[in-house]
Amino acid sequence: MDHDATSPVAAGTAPVRDDEAADRLGLLGRRDFSLLIVDDAVSVRQEVRRLAGRLGVFGTCREAENGVEAYKRVLEAAPDLILCDLVMPGVDGLKFLALIRAREELRDIPVILVTGKTDVETKIRGLELGASDYVTKPFDAGELLARIKVQLKIKALQDELRRSNELLQELSSTDALTKLFNRRYFMAALGTEFERTDRYGSPLGMVMLDIDHFKRLNDTFGHQVGDQALRGLGALIHDAVRTTDIAARYGGEEFCMLLPETDLEGAAEFAHRLRLGVEDKTLLVDGHEVSMTVSIGVSACPNPAVESGDDLIRLADDALYRAKRAGRNRVMVSER
Numbered sequence: 001m002d003h004d005a006t007s008p009v010a011a012g013t014a015p016v017r018d019d020e021a022a023d024r025l026g027l028l029g030r031r032d033f034s035l036l037i038v039d040d041a042v043s044v045r046q047e048v049r050r051l052a053g054r055l056g057v058f059g060t061c062r063e064a065e066n067g068v069e070a071y072k073r074v075l076e077a078a079p080d081l082i083l084c085d086l087v088m089p090g091v092d093g094l095k096f097l098a099l100i101r102a103r104e105e106l107r108d109i110p111v112i113l114v115t116g117k118t119d120v121e122t123k124i125r126g127l128e129l130g131a132s133d134y135v136t137k138p139f140d141a142g143e144l145l146a147r148i149k150v151q152l153k154i155k156a157l158q159d160e161l162r163r164s165n166e167l168l169q170e171l172s173s174t175d176a177l178t179k180l181f182n183r184r185y186f187m188a189a190l191g192t193e194f195e196r197t198d199r200y201g202s203p204l205g206m207v208m209l210d211i212d213h214f215k216r217l218n219d220t221f222g223h224q225v226g227d228q229a230l231r232g233l234g235a236l237i238h239d240a241v242r243t244t245d246i247a248a249r250y251g252g253e254e255f256c257m258l259l260p261e262t263d264l265e266g267a268a269e270f271a272h273r274l275r276l277g278v279e280d281k282t283l284l285v286d287g288h289e290v291s292m293t294v295s296i297g298v299s300a301c302p303n304p305a306v307e308s309g310d311d312l313i314r315l316a317d318d319a320l321y322r323a324k325r326a327g328r329n330r331v332m333v334s335e336r
């Protein structure tokens, strides 16, 4: 028998000391969780909303009266937790569960099924469909809140883990000073891009840049000014490249740019613009006006002399060396 018509809370429920438990689970102080209550009975929705409110951790609480409406709410904004009735007209709890579990981005939202049904088979089906937990009506308020807290704790840990992984990913591919990609990432990207060029014959340009007399700059103004100069150049390069280009700090004062779908002529044009851009820019660092110039080497493929990404780098590096030898502040293009 479904208890939708009457109060969903069992009589004689003991008072809950929410703050203590919330604190133990590390949820205290958080007000940013979002809750979705799905039930066809308005009395149940109100009661669950009232109880959940006692936890003080929900910043938003939305309601839906059937599976279709609930699915719409979830697509509008994914909640941190769903409390879902099992028996509802139309799309019921199990169908709703199957709908959201079918979508990769919604798979991790915890769903507690709240129902009057006590038969084991339905419970098993719900759990198999991905329900995180089960509460049977009439429920004990303390039990419901305890189960909500456990699911929120799991959700919070999952979110934290995801953020850590994203940060780790960013840190492992980014140069901390310039925020451009680091050498490790650049080499991996070069492998991928070279393979594409090799297979489809699409052009790939390589630009290698080195700051002229960087050591002199460091010796004159100190390393902090040197770092600022590197940061400023990083920002300039970042603004100059397209989103499909890969710009990296390759070494100390050396930068590399990989330009997909760009031939030798196009890469050389880009390099000339970049050289002028650096020359024209004056960095104001700690009251010092710092201007710098760069030498640039350019290479590209397809090219009979290029059989690997390393060959592409070697040719650009050779051209860069010639630019330095010829007096710096200039662009040299690979001869082959």
Ligand SMILES: [Mg+2]
Pocket (backbone or CB within 6 Å): 002, 004, 039, 040, 041, 085, 086, 087, 088
């Ligand atoms: Mg119902």
